[in-house]
Amino acid sequence: MLFAKRLETLSTNVFAVMDRAKAQARANGKEIIDLSLGSSDLPPSRHVIAAIEQSLQDSKTYGYLLYHGTQAFRVAVAQWYSNRFGIPVDPETEVLSLIGSQEGTAHLPLALLNPGDFALLLDPGYPSHYGGVYLAGGQMYPMPLAAENDFLPVFEDIPSPVLAQARMMVLSYPHNPTTATAPLTFFEKAVAFCRKHQIVLVHDFPYCDIYFQETAPPPSILQADTTKEISIEFFTFSKSYNMGGFRIGFAIGNAEIIKALQQIKTVVDFNQYLGILNGAIAALQGTQEPVIQTVATFKKRRDAFIEALHSIGWQVPTPKATMYVWAKLPPPWTDKSVEFCTQLALATGVAVSPGSGFGKSGEGYVRFALVQEPEVLKIAVEKIASFL
Template sequence: MSEVFHRIRRLPPYVFAHIDPIKAKARAEGVDIIDLGMGNPDMPTPEHIVAKLQETVKDPRTHRYSTSRGIPGLRKAQASYYGRRFGVKLNPETQVVATLGSKEGFANMASAITAPGDVVLVPNPTYPIHSFGFIMSGGVVRSMPADPGEDFMRALDRGVRHSIPKPIALVLNYPANPTAYTADLDFYTEVVKYCKANDILILSDLAYSEIYFDEKDPPPSILQVPGAIDISVEFTSMSKTYSMPGWRVGFAVGNERLIAALARVKSYLDYGAFTPIQVAAVAALNGSDDVIEEVRKVYKHRRDVMVESFGRSGWTIPVPKATMFAWAPIPPQFAHLGSLEFAKLLIQETGVGVAPGVGFGEYGDQYIRLAFVENEQRIRQAARNIKKLLGTKGDQGNVVPLKA
């Protein structure tokens, strides 16, 4: 009875499980860890959203079971958001489902549509649930480029022609986690045309739709493409937009058949988020966009501070156009270590926590993901600590560990 269960065997050890004990040990020894690893927003949820939660929770009627699809007001609020932001008209009764964060929605959609052996095209590197949602459901993942550049469509065509059986779905994620790549409507239009012609579903993760830094070029929704809703579902989240990560509120919107499949699976698994949380989420979606603009402003400032201070320390950070992350190549003198060992080294020698790129796929192993989840002073301190390490030649034997 000691044999590992079938689905667990398909999951590799979580890369961050190698990092967390090192951070914990350093903290226990008194080291001040500047943690840029997890994309866990540090800004408080706006006051009016919290106030609505407090008001609603006092009503004992809200303490009962909710509904797995989301309360009607929340689905209507999400449909209204899509109308305002993207000009996309959605039926809140049939084309919107509230989820327990976009991660849960994505995993349950994978479970709803995947038969054992089904092939799915997934970016590499990408957010882990994009791959492992399908792997846990018995599917087979074929890697696609994460960059929506000129090679993407050629890779898509190869993936379709050379996969047996033919892929059932394509995963897209722009603005992308971890790479911060962005896509435009021309790209989406070409992808939708190809997928419709080849009977392939599209699952689009738009969790970072509101964390962008060029006000003239906000990220589009794939549902803006005429006909995209025939084959597409899009996932969004309130975690980053409203600094509500622990509230676990997200959405799946789009094709009625796919939404119905997700809703049916969810009906067996949960009763939805606590009703006061859903009511507060309605207040967020129907409220002023000023709070979103403030969140965006903070992340933009932190991005600029990181790019400037890390650059002066000797680590060139590409400037992301969106998301709360920078996707940075490992400094050349440490490239031989790979991302996991370099991440361990950073914690041990500089007290800076980062996310190793290999945790997002094998093609991320020469990169590090840095999250904008510390304030300006802490980011600058991280840069100063890293500068000392980069002054070495990459020989771990010559590095003096950071002391408490």
Template sequence: MKRFQSQRLSLLGSAIFSEMAQWKEEVIASGLDVIDLGIGSPDQPPSERVMQAMEQAVRKPENYGYPTSEGSLAFRETVARWYQYRFGVQLDAATDIITLMGSQDGLAHLAMAVTDPGDVVLLPDPGYPIYAGSLVLAGVTPFFLPLREDHDYLPKLEDIPEEIARQAKFILLNYPSNPLSAVAPRHFFERLVAYAKQYELLIVHDLAYSELAFDDFQPISILEIEGAKDVAVEFHSLSKSFNMAGCRIAFMVGQPDAVHALRLLKSNIDYGVFKAVQEAGIAALEEDMEQEHSVAALYEKRRDIVIDGLAAVGWNIPKPRATMFIWARIPEGWTSRQISREMLYAVGVVVIPGDAFGSEGEGYVRIALVQDEDKLNEAVRRIGKFLRERPVYNFIQ
């Protein structure tokens, strides 16, 4: 019998995520309570203002027609105002912005819109799985850029072979980073823009975590850099910043030709985001501009609970300056998958092995700060118990 599943599906994502889901089911079935610090899904609802806007919008009969694939002009104009407010960047709502059903929607489709099969794209390793998955769908060849601790998780642009740089269509990066929680300084973005112009590359910057920054650090938009709009697009999502993950609304802004290409592709795929969700998105951005609504303080406190708690049991991890994740070097003697599995089965705490995000992630785990303070304290207590019962393994200090 014919097999009704394409071979490309086996190349999408990481098998580790499927394994983790199976392990979690087995542990729950055994009766052990599980604290899931795996997937980065916010555990808080949107603000009252956002929920009220959604409630009112779903009762408008006119919102039940097809929306437009590029998003309503009202939402795009609000995005333009928010970018001016937050980053000092001017955008044309007509040409520089497309509304998306979550940033993953745009990230999954952009390669199909701006590349051809056989093209080369520069990707980070470790990186969010859809980055590589989108290239599988588009038939594009990845060239992976190793992001390592000894270089602050920034790519060494000078190490990219000249031939590869000239072949590549775009370079995709993500600061503040998932999974690394790394941040990039302004001078790196300045150098990146110059590099893109030298090699006629499009920069694709995933800025989903710009509003989850700590210790008075304020991430920038790459579009703040002079000349960046000629060579760069940027993704932003309301999922994490405004607790709207289930609403599925985001946007891509920047280089008009790339925005147009994604609009053209999307017009052949879907009819865009439900108008009521766009109205809720407008409320979220307007509230932020009026009241500086921010979830960063919540995640900063959670970060400190986990980092300080783990330090007390001997696991010393640098404090990240942004995101809802902790990227932690693991004790000697383990692989990322081994420690993740054994921690889950022994004490019921889910973390994601670093190699789920690429080969450079081996030796690390990602911890998501997506539980309340009591559960995080309990998770730290359980991890401490797990480590005390395995004294043969030593931490890399």
């Protein structure tokens, strides 16, 4: 049987390798401590679940949900955003509901790129950003992120021939996997750069709430592009509201870009069940105390994990945001992140993500997801110490 050649690039990746390593370790009797996936282990708030439960009793919610059926959700999103960032948003033209923000980031290249056009992507960066460009037939120009530049891209290093064919730039701060944050001045520079070169500026913003007291609240890209001239921003309920499995997110931004993404979405899917949108409305409009508690939980885990790593001599910086720790590998593993992670899983049952899975510039690092309680994280570090 013959399949499309585009599947060849998608057939293997380091996360599939890690999945096999976890399965083999489990088969060998190892108890798995999985710190490899950024899937929150915390539950959604009770008032969110109650809104979904109430929807289940209403037979009017059972049918297909088309665009106009999402109006109440879009209005709630626009009000939340305006209250949060002080920028007015038109819910009719500048908001689009999504089946998770990954749907939007993966499908947007289909609306922006012709075959051969360049997308400027963070390296390391979130894998779906690369996958969407590949499926759209675009070329990828990785913008290397280095510790000496605070894991921010250097726009001046992008070659002129690439800029001449570039149609979109994707940023994402607070950043997965490096945990870096970016000030508003950086976004203002990015907006000016993209405006000069006529590039659509895309900001993936899943960790807008997951920041700690050591840093200022992360800015929205639209605070740098207040007229929404060239920008679109993606949000998710997976991190702030622990609703990853519900697959609910949204995009806000330039009306023409939103309309173009909506055209792609119309071909691919309808929307998710209306009850999920009702739960998301409850999350946005209800008390935000659960978000505060979620951040406090991740801060407690971060502090315990960093202290444990330091106690075994693995010096890593303390992240100011996200639910991860980005750690430079010690010798002799400094350029063997996949081998380190697979061998660690097989030997100890502790699973982490290799930095090379996020891009070439991620080699030499590993990412730990803080999705276990502090006691379990300390046990994981003990196992890592024995492996090292």
